[in-house]
Amino acid sequence: MLPPSRALFVPAGVAHTTAAASTAEMHSLYLLPGCCPALWAEPTVLAAAPMFAALVGHLSDPDLSGDARRRAEAVLFDVLVPAPVASVELTWPRDDRARHVADALAADPADDRDAATWAREVGASERTLSRLFVAETGVGLGRWRTRLRVRTALELLADGMPVAVVSRQVGYRTTSAFIAAFRREVGVTPSHCFLTA
Structure with missing residues (x-):
């Protein structure tokens, strides 16, 4: 992007x-x-x-x-000067149960249902759902959700949406929590990611 x-x-x-x-x-x-x-x-x-x-x-x-x-x-x-790259890799799960969760979160990144609730919805144990995400995406459900939120945020920020609005749209209660999660995943803050050199 x-x-x-x-x-x-x-x-x-x-x-x-x-x-x-x-x-x-x-x-x-x-x-x-x-x-x-x-x-x-x-x-x-x-x-x-x-x-x-x-x-x-x-x-x-x-x-x-x-x-x-x-x-x-x-x-x-x-x-011509190379610039830092902000990238968030996101692997989609193949198993139908994990895929259902991933698709629902992609449709609404702000959905804050926990793993136990998702597991009940897809007819699996919380442990099974967790194992599926790790095996098929390389990360647990919580980390996968964070990456999805940050990836979605990158698109919204690129469209010029303010950080505070983006943070709420992708499911963070506070802008500071969003900025901290974004920095952990991308390595820089949202504003630094979109600075003109």
Whole structure:
């Protein structure tokens, strides 16, 4: 997920797709590999500083002369800076019982039912449900729910929603509790994640 403060460098020849969770504006620059300095061998998240954004807009001009394009590209390469990545991996369980819980939580991340309640709903013991989540997702139900909430929060924050509103929408009673959980999962606070470089 790329907020306006981030961009993605994709090396030539790397197959990829893009998608948007909501209305989005995307700008792509295609640069000839022979004209680029050696950058990164893998897709790399970049800080989209104001200078970078201005250069993307300038280079998008189809009437730009060859000399002007070469000068702008040279400056562009000077301002490409890798940025910290906020990512929350989320593996979905395969077992029908655990999948039912995961799907319900995805539909309403603020649902605060405990593991015992979920276990009764899906016809399993709390211990069985817990084992299923650990075996199939690598984490227990509580940690999985936290990751889901943080992942959902990333999408809402990228849309520009205020942190206090996001924290309530994903199930936290206080903004400080949300910020603490977010920092544990992502490594930075929500506001730091979306700072313009």
